[in-house]
Amino acid sequence: MLQMTERASPGGAEVGGEDVAPAVCRIKALGFDPRMQNAMELLFKSRLNGRFVFAETDEADLHLIDLDSYGGRDLWIKQAEASPKQPMILLGMREVDVKGNTHFVRKPLKPQELIAALTAVADAISGGSTGAASAPHSADGTPAQMPSASTPDAESAPPSRPTPVSIKPRTPSEDADEGTAPATARRSVGQRLAEHDAKTFIGLAPDIDPKDAEQVAKTQFEPDAYLIGRLRQALKLAASNGRAVRLELEHGSITLVPGTGQAVIDLQHFQLRTLAVVPLTEENSRLRFVAPAELAEAPRHRIWPLESLLWNAALLASRGRVPLGTDLTAKVRLKRWPNLTRLAVFPSAVRITAFLSRDPVSLIDAARILKIPQRCVFAFFTAADALGLMEEVSTAQTAGKGRKLDLHPAPERPAKPGLLHRILSHLRR
Amino acid sequence: MPDHKIIFTGPVGAGKTTAIASVSDAPAVSTDARASDMTRSMKSTTTVAMDYGLMKLEGGEKVHLYGTPGQERFDFMWSILTEGGLGLVLLIDDSRPNPLGDMEFFVNAFDGFIRETQLAVGITKMDLGAGSRLPVYHDYLQRAGLLVPVFEVDARKRSDITILLEALFFALDPGLEVD
Numbered sequence: 273m274l275q276m277t278e279r280a281s282p283g284g285a286e287v288g289g290e291d292v293a294p295a296v297c298r299i300k301a302l303g304f305d306p307r308m309q310n311a312m313e314l315l316f317k318s319r320l321n322g323r324f325v326f327a328e329t330d331e332a333d334l335h336l337i338d339l340d341s342y343g344g345r346d347l348w349i350k351q352a353e354a355s356p357k358q359p360m361i362l363l364g365m366r367e368v369d370v371k372g373n374t375h376f377v378r379k380p381l382k383p384q385e386l387i388a389a390l391t392a393v394a395d396a397i398s399g400g401s402t403g404a405a406s407a408p409h410s411a412d413g414t415p416a417q418m419p420s421a422s423t424p425d426a427e428s429a430p431p432s433r434p435t436p437v438s439i440k441p442r443t444p445s446e447d448a449d450e451g452t453a454p455a456t457a458r459r460s461v462g463q464r465l466a467e468h469d470a471k472t473f474i475g476l477a478p479d480i481d482p483k484d485a486e487q488v489a490k491t492q493f494e495p496d497a498y499l500i501g502r503l504r505q506a507l508k509l510a511a512s513n514g515r516a517v518r519l520e521l522e523h524g525s526i527t528l529v530p531g532t533g534q535a536v537i538d539l540q541h542f543q544l545r546t547l548a549v550v551p552l553t554e555e556n557s558r559l560r561f562v563a564p565a566e567l568a569e570a571p572r573h574r575i576w577p578l579e580s581l582l583w584n585a586a587l588l589a590s591r592g593r594v595p596l597g598t599d600l601t602a603k604v605r606l607k608r609w610p611n612l613t614r615l616a617v618f619p620s621a622v623r624i625t626a627f628l629s630r631d632p633v634s635l636i637d638a639a640r641i642l643k644i645p646q647r648c649v650f651a652f653f654t655a656a657d658a659l660g661l662m663e664e665v666s667t668a669q670t671a672g673k674g675r676k677l678d679l680h681p682a683p684e685r686p687a688k689p690g691l692l693h694r695i696l697s698h699l700r701r
Numbered sequence: 702m703p704d705h706k707i708i709f710t711g712p713v714g715a716g717k718t719t720a721i722a723s724v725s726d727a728p729a730v731s732t733d734a735r736a737s738d739m740t741r742s743m744k745s746t747t748t749v750a751m752d753y754g755l756m757k758l759e760g761g762e763k764v765h766l767y768g769t770p771g772q773e774r775f776d777f778m779w780s781i782l783t784e785g786g787l788g789l790v791l792l793i794d795d796s797r798p799n800p801l802g803d804m805e806f807f808v809n810a811f812d813g814f815i816r817e818t819q820l821a822v823g824i825t826k827m828d829l830g831a832g833s834r835l836p837v838y839h840d841y842l843q844r845a846g847l848l849v850p851v852f853e854v855d856a857r858k859r860s861d862i863t864i865l866l867e868a869l870f871f872a873l874d875p876g877l878e879v880d
Contacts, residue, residue, distance in 0.1 A: 613864050692832055
């Protein structure tokens with residue numbers, strides 16, 4: 273079990289000496305859940321250099337009281353009555369009147385405000401200046417007599433008894449197993465593609481010169497001639513008629529039921545993959561409506577998320593190309609992130625997604641700036657476009673945003689590119 | 702050697718502890734166990750820690766994975782926990798009565814931190830075919846001015862959490878090049 277508590281030794285100044293170790297202020301926390309206390313200790317460690325520690329006994333230099341805890345106000349009253357001169361810091365959602373060496377910090381807590389209160393109290397204890405010589409403890413470690421605060425009205429008067437507030441205890445919500453799917457089996461079709469598999473999906477075509485029309489033509493294909501095109505037609509038909517549509521193929525079928533986000537695939541996986549890359553005709557890929565009576569309960573392994581089917585079909589047909597008519601130099605933008613955990617993710621797909629979700633950029637420039645093969649960007653575009661996630665952005669629209677995309681430098685880098693690189697490498701090991 | 706941190710947040714039961722455990726190099730620690738479980742398993746002197754995991758990078762660097770306590774009464778701790786963090790992973794349990802309300806709460810609660818860093822959202826416990834619900838989450842986030850990764854995740858699967866974290870980092874810097 274992780275131990276968050278830190279122990280710091282009290283200041284050990286020589287009696288009468290001038291070289292005094294930094295004062296350590298012991299805090300007694302009242303009304304705090306251990307987790308809250310742990311969070312405070314993190315703050316003490318990271319921002320206050322261990323100047324404050326939680327006391328394990330009742331002997332403390334100051335009390336920290338959570339007024340919103342069960343009986344929090346009674347704790348305040350009791351503590352104030354027992355030790356009227358003891359500095360206190362009260363935390364609460366509703367402000368209370370305080371005076372003397374009692375401070376109030378309002379929730380939601382801002383670290384800076386709590387630090388300011390703690391520092392003010394500690395400085396008052398040690399004589400009123402930051403890093404002052406006097407320590408809360410005498411040189412031999414026994415608790416020193418607490419000095420009065422500098423203000424004339426030094427003592428914090430016991431608060432008047434507040435109107436009782438009923439604090440409704442929170443009940444934890446039903447605690448199902450964390451992160452598990454419902455009882456019904458869930459088919460996960462997302463996969464991170466290994467390098468050799470990625471070649472099947474994005475091909476091996478070299479980069480092209482966008483000014484060379486012949487090379488540009490080779491980067492284009494007609495989606496309607498492939499499974500992806502027929503699926504999109506089926507989807508459109510199903511949506512506009514509100515009826516299930518079946519695509520009947522040579523060795524099986526694919527049924528799309530509108531509004532479910534699902535496809536029922538009556539094909540082997542390898543058959544589907546083969547069909548996705550060969551041109552289809554209307555003769556060998558017939559579309560027809562499916563009567564409700566025909567929609568029998570499909571076995572779970574036959575049900576695919578529709579997005580995954582469309583994405584895979586588009587990638588396989590594309591093999592690193594873009595749909596016919598795509599302007600490789602037009603600025604495009606991603607409307608939203610695809611659900612990458614449930615899609616075939618080829619190397620650099622996540623990077624491309626992140627980049628295209630920022631400012632509008634052309635496919636050619638995206639590949640250049642990210643320093644990746646154009647076929648990767650083209651394949652991504654085709655797949656994302658099949659899901660309706662890409663949009664072309666006109667020059668007028670980008671100009672209207674009042675910002676010109678500077679294409680030559682690398683994307684704006686945050687302060688820790690090396691660190692993020694190391695973390696990513698670690699995750700992928 | 703400086704330490705770094707990534708914050709995981711979300712309502713109780715969304716999968717924070719499980720997600721942290723799936724990528725942690727050290728056994729993860731949880732505090733969202735039921736009271737009865739805690740009573741049974743804890744000694745009287747045990748200090749309860751928050752959801753915690755650790756990634757140990759080559760060269761000795763550490764990345765701390767902190768899970769915020771899910772209950773709203775601990776919200777004042779969140780600003781303490783996020784200080785210096787690299788980014789935020791928000792896990793939303795799709796099976797809760799109002800997951801969109803949960804998302805709205807946490808996005809608002811961490812608004813400042815999100816705008817300084819980045820956000821990646823994982824939706825847990827989605828039914829088969831409920832992938833179509835993801836646009837609802839996207840729509841809300843885009844109305845809030847956020848175009849961020851939103852993925853369906855199974856918090857037990859390292860691959861899901863890895864892709865979610867990758868998305869977070871590439872959203873911070875698409876220029877990252879990883880071998």
